Amino acid sequence: MAIKDVPKYKDIRNKIRRNGSFPYVGTAVKDTHVIHHSLTPMNAGGSNPYSFADYHIDTHGWPSIGYNIVIMPDGTVYHCNDFDKRAYHAGNTNTRSIGTCLAGDFRKGKEKPTKAQLKSLYNVNKELYKELKNMRRTIGHFECPGYSWKNCPGDGWDYNDAINQKTGSSAGPSDLPSYYTVQEGDTFWSIAKEIEGLSMDDLMKMNPSIDPKKLMPGMKLKMAKEANGSTYTVKKNDTLWGIARAYSGVDASDIKKANNLKSDVIHPGDKLIIPGKKNNNTSNSSSKTSSTSGTIKKGSNVTLSKSANKYATGERIPSSVKGKSYTVQQVKSDRVLLKEIYSWVYKKDVNGGSSSSSSSSSSSSSNINTVGHIKIVNVNNAAIVMDRPDRENSKNLGTISKGKKVEIAGSVKGKNSNTGYWEIIYKGRRAYITGKYGKQV
Ligand SMILES: [Zn+2]
Incomplete structure (x- = not known):
């Protein structure tokens, strides 16, 4: 599968050096786009996909370059590995992800991505969501489980500014509010x-x-x-x-x-x-699920068991995701798709449909108290609104333009600070934005 509609696209999958092949995993499991920087200075001789391939083969013993895509300072997009393979770039997240590397060293005080590079990153990201039907989130390498120590793709820029240039949220199945x-x-x-x-x-x-x-x-x-x-x-x-x-x-x-x-x-x-509107209203499931106990169906509120180990796609489930309640979006044989985290898990790992879990989760969307206001700052256009404080498993709900005032919500757990995150009220729901993007007013 190639990517279309991306200017400066160069398919070098048949040209780049290989010493074996990466495992085939298919594209259905691909739900994550991981962004890297190469850490090699832009103008260094070896700052290109061919040299990365040499390094990954000769030093790491890998089958070829570990990234699927490399974006050069002039905006050239090199397609290096098939999307249906498990390329090596993000450890446990490899199976479910596509890895894109921007050539350069984007740590604070070093280089910055060029405009052409940012434009291409925006194009590539958008295209991946179009081509890969389960693509759901874009994260930095440091946001992959086990990599919080890693300064990749560098703390001198924010990849969110590039990928959210125009669209705000990339893709979400929920309807717009009426x-x-x-x-x-x-x-x-x-x-x-x-x-x-x-x-x-x-x-x-x-x-x-x-x-x-x-x-x-x-x-x-x-x-x-x-x-x-x-x-x-x-x-x-x-x-x-x-x-x-x-x-x-x-x-x-x-x-x-x-x-x-x-x-x-x-x-x-x-x-x-x-097609015409469906009769069932799954977005407001609070009253419907209370009578069903034990049967898991679309719209059910379920709790992901603390003993759950792996997603149905094989990745390890981080503990921050366990023990919380979610809405079932789809049921397929032995697995269910959890709406809030866009992940397939095994039915056996969720405790379903009980009235207690539905009432506890629905209460979170009403009766939210305002404790103050923040103004959106430190962004080019708009801050991204997330449905969860931890970026790892959250999805974009939308954006709030720079300069806008937003109500913040009170919370016992929330950090509500510019070093953590702001818990805000967004369209009547509890939502979150990155701490540095808000200033208390
Ligand atoms: Zn990386």
């Missing part, structure tokens, strides 16, 4: 550009009574498009996930089914049928 409350400084354009699958035109059509020039804070805008068998014409850079998210009650697999698509690949100009 209504959006206008905040100070918002325009139709600024709202639409944050959300894949939603254009300014859509916003205007959905809200015919609102004059875009007279937006006032507090106004409610209709956001979710009604599907009901309408058609959607694919635009450049659209993904199935993004399109589905903009319609209420429809997910990517529904669109796939309705259009007989064999893969997630869609092309600009394709006309897609958007």
Whole structure:
């Protein structure tokens, strides 16, 4: 599988030196994009994929270069290893991940990635989410289990700024909220550009009574498009996930089914049928799960057992993830997909559907107390909102623009500081942003 739509793309998989091959694992297990820097100064003679391959083969005894992709200072994207292989770059995370290395030494006080490099990283990341259907998160090497000591991809930059340039969240199956409350400084354009699958035109059509020039804070805008068998014409850079998210009650697999698509690949100009809304409302499961005990189904609240050892994909489950409750998004034979961490685990490792677990987890989304405000600072455009404080297993919920004021929530566990993270209230839910991106006001 090659990647398309990435400028400066060079496929060198058949040219780069090999001394054996990496194990085949398929692409279905790939849900993580790991970012590295090479630690070699940009202008050093050996700062290129061919030299990395020599080093990895001769010094480490590996089959070839350990990364899937290398991005050069001029923005050239070298594709070095197939995506369906387990290349060696991030230890325990290798099976489930694609490794991208930016050539350079990006530790504090050393070099910075070039603009061309950042642009290519953005393109590559976006493309991976498009090509690999289970891709869910992008993390730095230091965020992989066991690597918190590693200064990779370097503390002199923040890869999040590059990968979230435009899209905010990369891909998420949950619907947009039906209504959006206008905040100070918002325009139709600024709202639409944050959300894949939603254009300014859509916003205007959905809200015919609102004059875009007279937006006032507090106004409610209709956001979710009604599907009901309408058609959607694919635009450049659209993904199935993004399109589905903009319609209420429809997910990517529904669109796939309705259009007989064999893969997630869609092309600009394709006309897609958007099937009608499903009856069940899985996003608000609090009342439904209370009567079911023991049967695990879509929408069930389950607790991941503390004795659980491995994900269904084979990776070790970090202890920070265990003992917490999650929503079941999908059930398949002996395994379930947990919505909040986007991971498949074995059914035997979850304790399901009991009323006690559902009531405890649903209470977290209401009755959140505000204890103060922060202002978004130290970012180029916007801070990313995460659903969990630890980046390792969290997903992006959206973004909050620079300069915006946000309510912070009280918590007994939360660090709520600029060295830890801020626990904030985001669309009525408890959510988190990186500490340095907020200043208490
Ligand atoms: Zn690394």
